[in-house]
Amino acid sequence: MEVSTMLQQAAELMAIGMATVFVFLTLLVVIIQLMSFSVRRFFPTKKSTATTVEVVASDTISPRLVAAITAAIHQHRQQQH
Structure with a gap:
């Protein structure tokens, strides 16, 4: 195998890995925001009666x-x- 072919394959693998991590983290943030929204909507906080x-x-x-x-x-x- 040529060095340029190996470098090209390494770059493709790196790009795929980085894209996978980016998509996973983006989905994680979206899911956490949806959970936060649903919790705030269905379980609102009660007003504190502390003096x-x-x-x-x-x-x-x-x-x-x-x-x-x-x-x-x-x-x-x-x-x-």
Whole structure:
């Protein structure tokens, strides 16, 4: 076999492989978008009823907030050990 023939076959194989991967990834993206659309359409999210935290426009931090943060950090460190 000649070198040019082998290079031509290698280029064709590479092109086929790249085209296959491109088509597969394109189909994957389209399918994921369709699934996302169907989930959002048939299973809409419910509105959250969570209360908002009031932000105090003050330079000082509330002692209750400091105590809550300290307790949370202590509890987190206890769970790590």
